[in-house]
Amino acid sequence: MRKIPRPPLEVACSSCKLRELCLAPGLDSHEMARLEAVVASRQRVRRGEALYRSGDPFESVFAVRTGFLKTCVKAPDAREQVTGFYMAGELVGLDGIVGERHTCDAVALEDVEVCVIPFARLEDLSRELKSLQHHVHRVMSREIVREHGVMLLLGSMRAEARLAAFLLNLLQRLHARGFSASELILRMTRQEIGSYLGLKVETISRTFSKFAADGIVAVQSRQLRIVDRGALQALVDQRPAS
Amino acid sequence: MRKIPRPPLEVACSSCKLRELCLAPGLDSHEMARLEAVVASRQRVRRGEALYRSGDPFESVFAVRTGFLKTCVKAPDAREQVTGFYMAGELVGLDGIVGERHTCDAVALEDVEVCVIPFARLEDLSRELKSLQHHVHRVMSREIVREHGVMLLLGSMRAEARLAAFLLNLLQRLHARGFSASELILRMTRQEIGSYLGLKVETISRTFSKFAADGIVAVQSRQLRIVDRGALQALVDQRPAS
DNA sequence: CGACACCTTGAAGAGGTTCAAGAAATGTGG
DNA sequence: CCACATTTCTTGAACCTCTTCAAGGTGTCG
Numbered sequence: 001m002r003k004i005p006r007p008p009l010e011v012a013c014s015s016c017k018l019r020e021l022c023l024a025p026g027l028d029s030h031e032m033a034r035l036e037a038v039v040a041s042r043q044r045v046r047r048g049e050a051l052y053r054s055g056d057p058f059e060s061v062f063a064v065r066t067g068f069l070k071t072c073v074k075a076p077d078a079r080e081q082v083t084g085f086y087m088a089g090e091l092v093g094l095d096g097i098v099g100e101r102h103t104c105d106a107v108a109l110e111d112v113e114v115c116v117i118p119f120a121r122l123e124d125l126s127r128e129l130k131s132l133q134h135h136v137h138r139v140m141s142r143e144i145v146r147e148h149g150v151m152l153l154l155g156s157m158r159a160e161a162r163l164a165a166f167l168l169n170l171l172q173r174l175h176a177r178g179f180s181a182s183e184l185i186l187r188m189t190r191q192e193i194g195s196y197l198g199l200k201v202e203t204i205s206r207t208f209s210k211f212a213a214d215g216i217v218a219v220q221s222r223q224l225r226i227v228d229r230g231a232l233q234a235l236v237d238q239r240p241a242s
Numbered sequence: 243m244r245k246i247p248r249p250p251l252e253v254a255c256s257s258c259k260l261r262e263l264c265l266a267p268g269l270d271s272h273e274m275a276r277l278e279a280v281v282a283s284r285q286r287v288r289r290g291e292a293l294y295r296s297g298d299p300f301e302s303v304f305a306v307r308t309g310f311l312k313t314c315v316k317a318p319d320a321r322e323q324v325t326g327f328y329m330a331g332e333l334v335g336l337d338g339i340v341g342e343r344h345t346c347d348a349v350a351l352e353d354v355e356v357c358v359i360p361f362a363r364l365e366d367l368s369r370e371l372k373s374l375q376h377h378v379h380r381v382m383s384r385e386i387v388r389e390h391g392v393m394l395l396l397g398s399m400r401a402e403a404r405l406a407a408f409l410l411n412l413l414q415r416l417h418a419r420g421f422s423a424s425e426l427i428l429r430m431t432r433q434e435i436g437s438y439l440g441l442k443v444e445t446i447s448r449t450f451s452k453f454a455a456d457g458i459v460a461v462q463s464r465q466l467r468i469v470d471r472g473a474l475q476a477l478v479d480q481r482p483a484s
Numbered sequence: 485c486g487a488c489a490c491c492t493t494g495a496a497g498a499g500g501t502t503c504a505a506g507a508a509a510t511g512t513g514g
Numbered sequence: 515c516c517a518c519a520t521t522t523c524t525t526g527a528a529c530c531t532c533t534t535c536a537a538g539g540t541g542t543c544g
Contacts, residue, residue: 073390073391073393073394075394075398075479076479077479077480079394079398081390081393081394081397081398083390083393083394094382094383094386095383095386095387095390096383097379097380097382097383098380098383098384098387099387103387103390104390123372123375123376123379126369126375127368127369127370127372127375128369130365130369133365133368133369133375134365136379137339137365137378137382138339138340140336140339140379140382140383140386141336141337141338141339141340141382142340143386144336144337144382144385144386144389145337145340145341145345147386147389147390147392147393148315148323148325148337148345148346148389149315150389150393151315151323151325151389151392151393151396152315152317152321152323152325154393154396154397154440155323155396155437155438155439155440156317156321156323156437156440158499158500159499159500189521189522189523190522190523190524191522191523195397195398196397197397198396198397198398199500199501200500200501200502201522201523201524202500202501202502202523202524202525203499203500203501204523205522205523205524205525206500206524206525208523208524209524209525221508221509221522221523222509237317237318237319238319400531400532401531401532431489431490431491432490432491432492433490433491441532441533442532442533442534443490443491443492444491444492444493444532444533444534445531445532445533446491447491447492447493448492448493448532450491450492451492451493463490463491463540463541485544486543486544487542487543487544488541488542488543488544489540489541489542489543490539490540490541490542491538491539491540491541492537492538492539492540493536493537493538493539494535494536494537495534495535495536496533496534496535496536497532497533497534497535498531498532498533498534499530499531499532499533500529500530500531500532501528501529501530501531502527502528502529502530503526503527503528503529504525504526504527505524505525505526506523506524506525507522507523507524507525508521508522508523508524509520509521509522509523510519510520510521510522511518511519511520511521512517512518512519512520513516513517513518513519514515514516514517514518
């Protein structure tokens, strides 16, 4: 990662628009001030660069402020599996707690800014602030539940349903952040979508083409407009033949 | 769940053989005593019955003392996906923290005994005991990392490699508990293995037959003997054609 | 010992992959 | 701003793995 001389970015959870999505909900102003003292700094990551890599010593978790990240694990043989996409207000790095080393790579899909949260200090503070402690547990639990959903998707859905579920999930998260519920711009390649969904690039491409042909989604490269949300939902809900 | 009149089971983490696997490692004897006070009781679950079901209010997490459990999520359409198998010393129920309700079923695959750990009390105590707090975080992080591994498996491995990885993982966990590193008895049906691995029963059955024919595993119903561990490992490590 | 769940095997079929080639988008440097 | 290089995306055709359907065998528990 290139070092860019830049004054350390200011941190102010109390004025952060992502407060409700991040670690701060439920904290009073005094508690908020203490959290701000823990969230030491911000860090920028250029598109294509890594926030951390598998094997790096674990010290902090990161709250995404702006931009878009993927995390991916690598098998010994260079097989790569994207395990998640993360947007503003979401936390990455929790995988590193067990072994004191990160077990996956976190790579910026566009220029990213994160809050750096030294984990040892977060633990210290969450021993004092009950609501912060509980929120940390909630965030970790949410990640576990999210992954259950991915397992269901990978284990039992056909290609069209996987892509439909993926799009609906992205839309819902973007909508919660004030974006359109029917339009979005993909920040990742077809390749990366395929890796996440356990499918090949060609299959993703073909499935997008089919959605377009069926009038479900208007596809222009990475710009998508959802024309028939119900049809996407139906694909996800549909019971497979057996 | 049938109620069985039975004196409440005694709890004593300090004398528990699973201490090193459960929540207790790193606690001194005074701290251990306080943990014992939190681990209120034990509970038995008969084979086939549920420890909890999706939608049940979340109050406790459970440490498996003896026996074997599966957890599974259900799609709206009754599609079922097994999300994990749990054995002695492992913790189930972490999915319930976010929404204060369980999001999956935990079903006993053989008669099971668990320690009931009321989560609110665990949080209280872990605000006081730093090492307990950290261990709780480690356990949750481990679950996240485990699920990354399952995603890699579901997303990028062929049937033989999935089953090989599954067997090696079971063996390793059993070995850590003092069992043989080369023999095991499956506690789950082929159907459940298939669900976990994203494959159909027939495929599991055929793959076991192939392993047997290739002299890799001796299969007698649910009793397995690993003849060629290296061959299993090679299947997992092998790079797919592309 | 009989009923029921579980497991195995074969044959046919479908969905996704692989391979290949070309088109579109994106980035770079003059 | 344009020309070129590179990456990303699309599409077709052949192939392969896993699924589906069907039937019979095995094991287990009351």
